Amino acid sequence: MSGGVSPLAPASFPTLPSVGGVRLAVYEAGFKYQQRADLMLAALPDGTTAAGVFTKSLCSSAPVDWCREILPNGTARAVVCNSGNANAFTGRAGETAAALTAELVAAILGVTPRDVYLASTGVIGETLPEDLLSQTVPALAEHLGDSHADAWHEAAKAICTTDTFPKGASVAGPGDTTIVGIAKGSGMIAPDMATMLGFVFTDLTVTSDVLQAALTTAVDASFNRITVDSDTSTSDTVLLFATGHADADALTSTSDPRYDEFVAALQVVSLDLAHQIVRDGEGATKFVEVNVSGAASNDAARTIALAIGNSPLVKTALAAEDANWGRIVMAVGKAGEQASRDDLAIWIGPEQVTDGGMVRDGYSEERASAHLQESEVKIRVDVGIADGAATIWTCDLTHGYIEINAGYRS
Helix, strand or coil: CCCCCCCCCCCCCCCCCCCCCCEEEEECCCCCCCCCCCEEEEECCCCCEEEEEECCCCCCCHHHHHHHHHHHHCECCEEEEEEEECCCCCHHHHHHHHHHHHHHHHHHHCCCHHHEEEEEEEECCCCCCHHHHHHHHHHHHCCCEECCHHHHHHHHHHCCCCCCCCEEEEEEECCCEEEEEEEECCCCECCCCECCEEEEEECCCECHHHHHHHHHHHHHCCHHHECCCCCCCCCCEEEEEECCCCCCCCECCCCCHHHHHHHHHHHHHHHHHHHHHHHCCCCCCCEEEEEEEEECCHHHHHHHHHHHHHCHHHHHHHHCCCCCCHHHHHHHHHCCCCCCHHHCEEEECCEECEECCEECCCCCHHHHHHHHCCCEEEEEEECCCCCEEEEEEEECCCHHHHHHHHHCCC
């Protein structure tokens, strides 16, 4: 993690509860970083089911390809993640390193490699050294222990790259069950996943098909509604594991009344982690919510919201605390979705800016600018077409983003 902590960071890492059957370990392997753990392992009990959502990038990493291949099995016994090296765009060497990692973990745990999930994050195009893997993965496994609060904290730190703080969240699930998640991400963040990783665990028994449906729904409402810089990475991965160690009936159908409760709880964790990623956006000083209503459909509303949230002109105006609402009009107009120019209404915080296709009578730029001086900003737009609505979350664009991404590699 980088030295300076984001001004939008939570006050502290949350105290995360244990998840039955999950054992955690971290290790300083030295793939890129020195004097910090950069390798994380979560060992899972027999009977664990798995679900996953991955990047839509056509240049996906070797670990993403590995996970996609084994996911149809629906089972898992471990997930291992390294930071500092993405093992992406590394050709046959990347495939070999991914397979070796799974084989090493499988041999130590006495499981099949096809139940070992992989994730890597960091610099693209650098080969993951096989000799270093062979030395460090066995040492990593020797540190496995219960998933207590300190272990979650260490695991969350080990998967970070340019993050300025580790990210974790938890919530109670249906009955006496638990859902815990950790994530990383700071830059190269956009919907369809991003240069972000998320690992979520529950002790509820859930069949793999139901688990996949729940994760897909939760990701669509959380990780796929955030953007830092509009860039989607090669390595995006969110994995969900159900260990079945809770004393609760199995969730085997989406028609089970508990399914909606499980999805709602999963969305709480996912959205918490997604918001933390935006709050750690590289160079960010503003956490920004963009709400669009009145669109032709919910999908159209999301497209318009993302056009606003991804606009460098809008984002730099937010950084300058400049109520330059014409840039919002520009972003709505370029989104490619229906919008009524003469019915377009814009709010900056509580201050309504436009009405009837022009500046609203009584609009106060001073009040709008005062809202932009806050660390949490809200922009609302009604495009005057129908009842489609969507919300996305983003951050401002500052000199800090340029300095981070021009000055060094993660």
